[in-house]
Amino acid sequence: MDSENNPRDIRWKQRFNNFKKALHRMEEGLNKTNPSDLEKAGIIKIYELSFELGWKTLKDYLESKAVKVKYPRDVVKESFKYEIIDDGDLWIEMLEKRNYMVHTYSEESAELAYKLIKDKFYPALEQVYKKLGEEV
Numbered sequence: 037m038d039s040e041n042n043p044r045d046i047r048w049k050q051r052f053n054n055f056k057k058a059l060h061r062m063e064e065g066l067n068k069t070n071p072s073d074l075e076k077a078g079i080i081k082i083y084e085l086s087f088e089l090g091w092k093t094l095k096d097y098l099e100s101k102a103v104k105v106k107y108p109r110d111v112v113k114e115s116f117k118y119e120i121i122d123d124g125d126l127w128i129e130m131l132e133k134r135n136y137m138v139h140t141y142s143e144e145s146a147e148l149a150y151k152l153i154k155d156k157f158y159p160a161l162e163q164v165y166k167k168l169g170e171e172v
Contacts, residue, residue, distance in 0.1 A: 048096035055089040059165050062086050066154050074152045083153045089133045090161050120167055130157050
């Protein structure tokens with residue numbers, strides 16, 4: 037089937053475009069020198085959005101290749117199996133921490149979240165962005 041007529045192919049590419057925009061916004065925040073607490077809170081929120089778009093983009097991509105997945109953990113496992121993501125364990129950690137970040141807020145947890153995003157999670161999202169970008 038021609039990709040122009042395949043709704044699943046179109047869907048993942050549309051979601052990929054939104055993922056790209058969110059990721060660029062996060063990168064913009066992470067490139068700030070000495071971000072304020074408010075800026076860090078914004079970076080954490082854009083991470084939550086970027087992660088959500090990231091796993092859903094992966095889900096749509098896998099489904100466009102006839103791989104059946106439903107839940108985030110399944111998406112991570114299959115994405116690792118098909119070598120779309122480099123570190124499946126890191127993506128599981130990202131999922132768990134994202135769920136924690138959504139429901140918890142303190143200065144200490146925000147600082148920890150910011151460091152994890154900057155040092156580990158953003159690079160993992162960027163790796164997927166680059167990998168899927170080769171397919172667009």
